[in-house]
Amino acid sequence: MIYTVTVNPALDYVMQLEKVNAGEVNRTNNYSFLAGGKGINVSQILNQLNVENTAWGFVGGFTGKELIRQLNQKRITSDFVTISDVTRVNVKIHAEKETEINAAGPQITNQEITAFKSRLDDLKKGDIVVMSGSLTPSLPTDFYQQLLPTIKDAGAEFVVDTTGQALLDTLEYGPLVIKPNHHELADLFNTSFDSSDVMLEYAEKLLNMGAQNVMVSMAGDGGYLLTKDHVYHAKGAVGTAVNSVGAGDSMIAGFVGTYFKTHNAEESFRMGMACGAATAFTKDIAVKSQIDAVLPQIKVEQIS
Numbered sequence: 001m002i003y004t005v006t007v008n009p010a011l012d013y014v015m016q017l018e019k020v021n022a023g024e025v026n027r028t029n030n031y032s033f034l035a036g037g038k039g040i041n042v043s044q045i046l047n048q049l050n051v052e053n054t055a056w057g058f059v060g061g062f063t064g065k066e067l068i069r070q071l072n073q074k075r076i077t078s079d080f081v082t083i084s085d086v087t088r089v090n091v092k093i094h095a096e097k098e099t100e101i102n103a104a105g106p107q108i109t110n111q112e113i114t115a116f117k118s119r120l121d122d123l124k125k126g127d128i129v130v131m132s133g134s135l136t137p138s139l140p141t142d143f144y145q146q147l148l149p150t151i152k153d154a155g156a157e158f159v160v161d162t163t164g165q166a167l168l169d170t171l172e173y174g175p176l177v178i179k180p181n182h183h184e185l186a187d188l189f190n191t192s193f194d195s196s197d198v199m200l201e202y203a204e205k206l207l208n209m210g211a212q213n214v215m216v217s218m219a220g221d222g223g224y225l226l227t228k229d230h231v232y233h234a235k236g237a238v239g240t241a242v243n244s245v246g247a248g249d250s251m252i253a254g255f256v257g258t259y260f261k262t263h264n265a266e267e268s269f270r271m272g273m274a275c276g277a278a279t280a281f282t283k284d285i286a287v288k289s290q291i292d293a294v295l296p297q298i299k300v301e302q303i304s
């Protein structure tokens with residue numbers, strides 16, 4: 001089983017309009033509330049790939065109820081801890097540019113945290129836990145890291161989709177895969193790259209620090225996969241990008257879902273690239289037909 005963890009989910013209030021005039025009243029008749037949060041996006045893609053998964057996290061209030069209603073409607077299995085505070089709304093403005101305003105998120109009590117941690121008692125060997133997205137202000141900054149010993153003791157694998165020191169702190173526990181984009185990779189080492197060879201040298205450091213696999217994503221410019229044995233490259237799929245929200249989550253879901261079924265990292269990377277592109281080419285998180293349409297375009301080449 002794959003478990004996704006979204007401790008700070010959101011209703012994404014997506015508003016489309018031609019132009020935003022700052023300081024004025026702007027109007028649109030094109031808007032929707034979509035169940036969001038990075039782990040939930042991963043669950044959505046896993047469902048499209050027919051990979052059994054359960055979404056974990058915290059939800060509360062009227063927004064939390066709507067979120068769960070949408071998950072049920074999409075047949076996403078979930079087992080969230082209900083909190084007394086209210087799940088956030090994140091505003092996504094799609095005009096000439098994409099502007100996102102993400103709220104900090106609700107208060108979570110110690111009792112609610114304990115209820116969440118007891119979910120981990122269900123873990124078994126071979127399970128994969130994918131933890132994605134921001135923490136709420138009331139959670140300790142090492143919250144994900146605190147869960148790792150229990151996950152490893154159960155014989156399960158894990159992925160933490162985060163950046164900076166929080167990501168580096170997970171490496172000693174051997175994440176199944178990490179996926180910095182090329183900017184995040186440079187930031188991790190406080191450097192910049194003047195060639196892809198230099199970039200790959202830094203990505204390799206992450207393998208040596210404990211990651212089992214490293215994917216480096218570069219939006220429309222393709223991506224790399226480093227395993228313990230080989231380095232692979234794939235060009236970006238060609239299409240019209242209409243949305244970047246969730247492309248990274250979709251790439252992780254494609255990798256993890258395929259790895260769960262095949263244990264083949266190269267195939268998993270190919271599916272990851274396809275899922276990321278399919279979501280970039282659509283307004284919402286991609287569905288199966290869109291992923292299937294992109295997949296034949298993704299050619300993975302072993303470069304060493």
Ligand SMILES: Nc1ncnc2c1ncn2[C@@H]1O[C@H](COP(=O)(O)OP(=O)(O)OP(=O)(O)O)[C@@H](O)[C@H]1O
Pocket residue numbers: 181216217218219220221222223236237238239241244245246247248249251272273274275276277278280
């Ligand atoms: N414009 C695009 N054209 C083709 N593929 C894309 C495009 N944008 C994203 N992708 C696909 O999605 C993957 C992840 O995108 P990206 O590198 O932007 O990750 P990210 O920065 O984590 O994304 P996010 O915007 O979700 O935070 C890429 O590796 C690629 O497969």
Ligand SMILES: O=P(O)(O)OC[C@@]1(O)O[C@H](CO)[C@@H](O)[C@@H]1O
Pocket residue numbers: 008010012035036037038041090100102132133134135245246247249
């Ligand atoms: O504030 P966080 O947790 O970093 O990101 C939350 C979020 O921006 O991530 C998803 C897209 O990746 C959206 O559905 C959601 O609103």
